[in-house]
Amino acid sequence: MRQFTTRRGVTVGAALALVTGLTAACGGGSEAAQTPLGQDDVLTITTFSDFGYDQLIEQWNADPERPFTVEMTKIADWDPWKQALTQKLQAGSGLTDIVAVEGDAMPQFLSEGASDQFVDLADPSVEDRWVEYAYQNGQTADGKQVGYPTDAGPEAFCYRADLFEEAGLPSDREEVEAIFETWDSYFAAGEELTAALPGTKWYDSSGSIAQAMLNQAEFPFQTEDGTVDVENPELELVWDTVTSYSSTLSPRVVQWKEDWTANFTNDGFATMPCPGWMFSNIKSNAPEVEGWDIVNAFPGGGGNWGGSYLAVPATSQHQEEAKQFADWLTDAEQQLAAFEAAGNYPANVEAQQSLAEAGATDPYFNDAPTAVILADRAAAVEPGRPYKGDKYSDILGLFQTAIQRVDEGAAPDESWETFTQAVESLS
Amino acid sequence: MTTIQASRSADTAPRPTGTPVPPAGPTWRQRLSQWDFRWSPYLYVLPFFLLFAAVGLYPMVYSGYLSFFSWPRYGVTHGEGVGFANYAHVLTDPVFHKAFWNTVGIFLLSSVPQVVIATVIAAMLDTPLRGRTWWRMSVLLPFVVAPAATALIFGSIFADRTGLANELLRAVGLSGIEWHSDRFASWTAIATMVNYRWTGYNTLIILAALQAIPRQLYEAAAMDGASRVEQFFHVTLPSIRPTMLFVIITATIGGMQIFTEPRLFDTNLQFQGGADYQYLTLTMYVFNTSNSGTDPYPRAAAATWIIVLIIVAIALVNYLVTRQVQRRSER
Numbered sequence: 007m008r009q010f011t012t013r014r015g016v017t018v019g020a021a022l023a024l025v026t027g028l029t030a031a032c033g034g035g036s037e038a039a040q041t042p043l044g045q046d047d048v049l050t051i052t053t054f055s056d057f058g059y060d061q062l063i064e065q066w067n068a069d070p071e072r073p074f075t076v077e078m079t080k081i082a083d084w085d086p087w088k089q090a091l092t093q094k095l096q097a098g099s100g101l102t103d104i105v106a107v108e109g110d111a112m113p114q115f116l117s118e119g120a121s122d123q124f125v126d127l128a129d130p131s132v133e134d135r136w137v138e139y140a141y142q143n144g145q146t147a148d149g150k151q152v153g154y155p156t157d158a159g160p161e162a163f164c165y166r167a168d169l170f171e172e173a174g175l176p177s178d179r180e181e182v183e184a185i186f187e188t189w190d191s192y193f194a195a196g197e198e199l200t201a202a203l204p205g206t207k208w209y210d211s212s213g214s215i216a217q218a219m220l221n222q223a224e225f226p227f228q229t230e231d232g233t234v235d236v237e238n239p240e241l242e243l244v245w246d247t248v249t250s251y252s253s254t255l256s257p258r259v260v261q262w263k264e265d266w267t268a269n270f271t272n273d274g275f276a277t278m279p280c281p282g283w284m285f286s287n288i289k290s291n292a293p294e295v296e297g298w299d300i301v302n303a304f305p306g307g308g309g310n311w312g313g314s315y316l317a318v319p320a321t322s323q324h325q326e327e328a329k330q331f332a333d334w335l336t337d338a339e340q341q342l343a344a345f346e347a348a349g350n351y352p353a354n355v356e357a358q359q360s361l362a363e364a365g366a367t368d369p370y371f372n373d374a375p376t377a378v379i380l381a382d383r384a385a386a387v388e389p390g391r392p393y394k395g396d397k398y399s400d401i402l403g404l405f406q407t408a409i410q411r412v413d414e415g416a417a418p419d420e421s422w423e424t425f426t427q428a429v430e431s432l433s
Numbered sequence: 434m435t436t437i438q439a440s441r442s443a444d445t446a447p448r449p450t451g452t453p454v455p456p457a458g459p460t461w462r463q464r465l466s467q468w469d470f471r472w473s474p475y476l477y478v479l480p481f482f483l484l485f486a487a488v489g490l491y492p493m494v495y496s497g498y499l500s501f502f503s504w505p506r507y508g509v510t511h512g513e514g515v516g517f518a519n520y521a522h523v524l525t526d527p528v529f530h531k532a533f534w535n536t537v538g539i540f541l542l543s544s545v546p547q548v549v550i551a552t553v554i555a556a557m558l559d560t561p562l563r564g565r566t567w568w569r570m571s572v573l574l575p576f577v578v579a580p581a582a583t584a585l586i587f588g589s590i591f592a593d594r595t596g597l598a599n600e601l602l603r604a605v606g607l608s609g610i611e612w613h614s615d616r617f618a619s620w621t622a623i624a625t626m627v628n629y630r631w632t633g634y635n636t637l638i639i640l641a642a643l644q645a646i647p648r649q650l651y652e653a654a655a656m657d658g659a660s661r662v663e664q665f666f667h668v669t670l671p672s673i674r675p676t677m678l679f680v681i682i683t684a685t686i687g688g689m690q691i692f693t694e695p696r697l698f699d700t701n702l703q704f705q706g707g708a709d710y711q712y713l714t715l716t717m718y719v720f721n722t723s724n725s726g727t728d729p730y731p732r733a734a735a736a737t738w739i740i741v742l743i744i745v746a747i748a749l750v751n752y753l754v755t756r757q758v759q760r761r762s763e764r
Contacts, residue, residue, distance in 0.1 A: 264588060
């Protein structure tokens with residue numbers, strides 16, 4: 007019996023020693039040791055949706071002169087990647103050498119604490135490369151450059167000319183501009199079209215219209231000093247408008263999900279807000295549909311939806327090379343190639359200029375002069391709108407969820423109540 | 434030290450009667466084989482315990498420790514101790530309450546039909562069928578399909594506007610069901626995915642138990658004039674009670690941990706289990722909490738420990754009920 011107890015003592019002791027050993031092994035090591043990359047070593051990058059980089063990276067890797075090879079991970083949508091990125095940042099491991107960050111979430115990563123997890127990319131040689139507001143939105147208050155802007159998201163409207171015609175609306179690119187003049191004229195035309203075509207709704211989802219209107223607001227969620235304030239007239243206007251049209255003009259589906267995708271091919275809707283990066287989504291969801299066109303107008307002026315950044319996590323072991331590659335990707339030539347591949351309108355000034363000069367058109371969208379349209383739309387954007395505080399992305403998600411509840415049949419008042427409670431519990 | 438220990442163990446070791454006592458102590462070879470006999474079994478089971486300590490025990494203990502601290506978002510280390518504040522937050526969170534009832538609902542909708550159907554299928558597979566092995570292997574087929582693939586397939590079947598399920602309902606003149614916004618409908622849809630995946634697995638386990646039942650019992654019952662159905666209820670079911678217990682307990686644990694199916698079923702871009710948390714489960718709650726703005730890790734750790742206590746409580750109830758049932762049947 008005594009023998010047994012001693013033996014058990016030894017086993018327990020060994021197990022404890024092991025556990026403490028493991029604990030010690032897991033902790034420590036905050037500064038990533040830097041290792042140089044050779045020609046065949048791999049630099050890793052994660053993007054989401056379509057950045058138009060596939061061919062660029064292929065081209066880079068095929069070049070015998072390249073200093074290292076690159077491997078890209080593509081995540082389908084931003085939202086799951088946002089969760090993975092946030093968690094891996096908190097865990098302090100598991101991220102690639104370059105990560106793509108969506109513009110709306112950028113302020114959250116610029117906040118104190120979060121920005122420490124990224125490398126400062128500031129470099130005098132590239133400072134003037136981008137339109138100023140895009141560059142500054144990737145910068146912390148004390149001037150640390152966390153991200154290099156890739157694209158900007160000036161919005162036009164895409165519309166189905168064939169459905170417009172069927173409903174007796176004007177369908178010509180210049181003629182429809184009147185419809186997209188103001189939000190009032192836009193919704194009025196929507197009521198006309200849905201009355202004529204009972205199987206078709208006016209826009210693709212309540213969420214995208216809410217997003218478009220939000221992008222014109224000045225302080226939708228947070229005041230300039232960062233105080234959360236969601237009970238303001240600007241936000242309430244967006245809420246009232248979108249929820250009141252939920253049952254008539256909206257197909258009441260969630261963007262990016264099955265029902266939304268299906269509506270592209272079964273004439274489910276006739277218009278949608280269209281930043282450049284949306285082009286590739288429309289083409290891949292409706293490759294066979296003829297009749298898509300783009301109007302050079304946006305209700306109420308302009309709006310910028312999205313636009314992304316490339317950032318280098320502090321955990322990267324190849325920070326120099328990562329910076330070098332992010333620099334290369336955001337240079338004019340590569341940005342032009344990305345526009346060609348995916349329609350992502352560059353934030354790069356030089357690339358914008360040469361796009362305007364070349365006047366590229368897109369055969370899919372009835373030969374619309376996409377480059378000119380997006381340049382005009384970019385000029386209509388009021389810089390700094392909306393103000394994005396550190397909680398912008400989180401509250402935006404809750405707001406979209408609140409709209410989804412109304413689409414699913416909840417009473418707007420109740421859904422609003424749930425929304426304000428959820429916002430409160432954010433802090 | 435070693436010599437003393439070795440000679441003592443040699444003295445105390447039982448010696449088969451009749452063997453002559455060796456003149457000196459045991460030889461090196463003998464000692465080696467003694468050590469081998471005594472310690473090897475521990476070495477064989479050690480890898481499991483090492484692995485368990487590293488990936489099971491340590492995270493559990495550490496998350497328990499963590500649940501009493503604050504941790505700023507993107508912080509590198511934890512902050513000050515806060516006592517039971519994280520537990521209080523989780524327990525008073527209405528979203529957590531919703532997640533609890535969702536999990537219980539999905540669990541009941543999946544486990545109960547699953548065990549009943551698995552038993553019936555197993556009983557049918559236990560009869561002399563033609564191509565028996567083929568039938569038995571095919572019930573396991575859904576289990577081999579990756580859960581993510583299953584969820585994607587069912588996600589498009591249960592799409593609210595364009596899904597196959599609603600197309601079928603409309604084809605027979607019924608109105609479609611809002612699979613994602615109606616709470617009960619969403620539970621049903623998720624339970625269907627779980628049942629699709631796990632019924633075959635449980636069928637095979639129950640089938641193995643069925644085949645261990647002595648055939649004479651059936652012959653005797655048949656001679657007494659019991660029908661096939663009566664045989665099933667009076668011979669089959671009582672004989673496989675221990676296996677049923679195993680199936681029920683593993684289904685309970687699996688049910689409380691359900692994550693993949695509801696997560697991939699989710700149409701909400703925040704993955705909060707439906708716009709109104711209709712099908713947010715407990716594990717999804719933990720996952721999302723670990724991603725929230727304030728004290729993400731400690732609150733998630735506290736939620737985890739609350740779930741552990743819930744599972745232990747359910748297991749305890751399970752144990753007491755089955756002991757009661759066992760006693761009654763022994764009487």
